[in-house]
Amino acid sequence: MPLQTAPGVPAFDLTGRLALVTGSGRGIGHAIARGYALSGARVVLNGRDPERLKAAAAALREELAPGRPPGDVQVHAFDVADPAQVEQACEAVVAAHGCPDILVNNAGVQIRGPLTELPVDDWKRVVDVNLTSGFLVGRAFARHMLPRGSGKIINVCSVQNHLVRATTAPYAAAKSGLGGLTRAMCAEWASAGIQVNGLAPGYIDTDLNASLVADPDFSRWITRRTPAARWGRVEDVVGPAIWLASPASDFVNGQVIYVDGGMTAVI
Template sequence: MTVNMFDLTGKIALVTGSSRGIGSAIAKGLAAAGATVVLNGLDEARLEAARVALAAEVGEDRVRAIAFDVTDADATASAINWIEAEVGPLAILVNNAGVQHRVPMLDLDVADWERVLRTNLTSAFLVGREAARHMIPRGAGKIINVASVQTDLARPTIAPYTASKGGIRNLTRAMTAEWASHGLQINAIAPGYIHTEMTQNLVDDTVFNEWILGRTPAHRWGTVEDLVGPAVWLASAGSNFVNGQVVFIDGGMTVVV
């Protein structure tokens, strides 16, 4: 009998920030691989629309949604407890929620610095920790943190984002150091420049678009679909001895000068 190592049937997955963009695509990919997916976001109307759309593809019983603030420790704990009680044992967590803020550092307000770090980095710690509290006693779990090419690279005007994504790399390592012995695998995916609603203004900027095409060996922007395969792999039994790694999905951008 052939065993599909990438089959996620019966697994329950939470994807934060999944009402649109990268999170939505990853949630759809996990569901296509068989998982029951819990969507998350702050905008309840947009989150419900995302739930309805995905449920139309994979079935009402395979998609749930819960709106909660991933930067709020109490709200996060309550949400994870709800998933465990009402949906089932959480097997997969994708920490995707994030924001961007483009301002030169000399003009950057401290409140904006802290907001980006809190949303992009602290949230992964909070949600990851609550998920691990349940995964560790079961001796199994997959946590996928969403990093970025800015984990390794920097550009002007995005200092807090760059700092937060560098932090994601070492948070992934810290989680591995503490939780791998309990049967968990914690890794990160690092998308390159991905064409989404949030980056449309960059795609429309002719100069920036030409720079991206020239800087990327694959000579194109990434798509959200490019991230699905690596996410499914890291969520599956096919990656059971992969731990603490950052997988760059960037068309080769980070390996050339």
């Protein structure tokens, strides 16, 4: 018998739930959306590139079990850092599919450089995409979740909530802020039945980190610095994301869960 949180309620089953994952055309976001879909959820993929989203959605539809309607995978392209686009997209998603049961604020960007030489526009771009978007998208959909009295919001943070490396100041500041925003959302919305938690991946082999993965010296440092002795894979994040989206985590709130191969546990 599957683990249940209450009689007749499978702990990790997402069947029939609606999930919106921002930045899900590729990388961690796509892996999470795929994991949700394979666990029974209907998913809405988001990004700024409509063609990439269409291709990602088509591939996911082909992978789903026969009999799943094509409408179980939808796409909505919008810029998560643009307040007007976020509000318009939120209303369009709710009108077309209903209020999401699960929202994953995953969209992110990285611009590296020494603080003394970093253009202000680059700082603002990183903070807008990695932090402000969580505020914009989170509050837009929370306005629909709150009257309903339920919802799961997962903010994808980073190991750099806790550890910082030279040349990544805007990213580290934004992701640390997203951890704080996660706790603030919990403080305001937990009593209405909404769980807000963060997932903090370590160093994951994605397009965002392609230049680092390709650097043999840096890769050697990662494998030595990480107790698991390897780069993370996008699949490593999926299980925790399913747990935080499922009834199994109904009493978990305001937490940031590190998925980092032990990096933050050791000196």
